[in-house]
Amino acid sequence: MSMWQCCRSAVGVVAFVVPVTLTFMDNVGSVVGVKGVSMQPVLNPDLMHKDYVWLNKWCAKDFQFQRGNIVTLRAPYDPRCTIIKRIVAIEGDTVCPNRRTEECIRIPAGHCWLEGDNVTMSKDSNSFGPVSVGLIEAKATYIVWPPQRWRALNGYFNIPDRVVISGQLQQSHSV
Incomplete structure (x- = not known):
């Protein structure tokens, strides 16, 4: 096989693999x-090591x-930034924010309330x-x-x- 044929084969492989890989990463996961401490202790409990997680993008398609x-x-405050948080309330629920000076908020349709597990950070x-x-x-979905x-x-x-869920205080919920 000549040098030209090898280069042409390599370009063909790259031309196939790169788009397929990018499509997979954009649509499947x-x-x-x-990074950061906002989800401690669930994620990054030890500052010496970083957790890597599987992001399932497929399941986010149906909202x-x-x-x-x-x-x-x-991030609502900077669209160039991606953040990771836990959903603590969904549409129809009522949340009283951590700041005691604010009134409780009913979560509107198509919205959710997100919090880090490390509330202070x-x-x-x-x-x-x-x-x-x-x-x-x-x-x-996985570490x-x-x-x-x-x-x-x-x-x-x-x-x-x-x-508050359906008008009642809830202490725990299995997911």
Whole structure:
């Protein structure tokens, strides 16, 4: 095989693999590293190591999210930034923000309330209010790295007592 044929074959492979890979990552999912402390202790409990999570983009296509889901989205305060937070309330729920000076907020249709698990170190809906589910890009479903932290991210979640669901205070919810 000549040098020209080898180069042509390599270009053909790249021309196929790159678009297929990008399409997969944009529509199905990808692995990303989580930065920051806002989701501690669930993600990045040890500042010495960074968790990598599987982002399921396929399940975000129908905008069907539940309380307890950990999601990524474009930050409402900076669309160039992607953040990761937990859904604590969905449309129709009522939330009393962490700031006691604010009144309770009923979550409008097509929106949700997001919070970091590390309440004191999170810029979340307590700062910017309810978020359109259209901003959500993916659901984090598994920790895939480091190996000793492999696990699903759909475990038990305690709904804050500041969230009112169907007119009743809820203490916990299984997701």
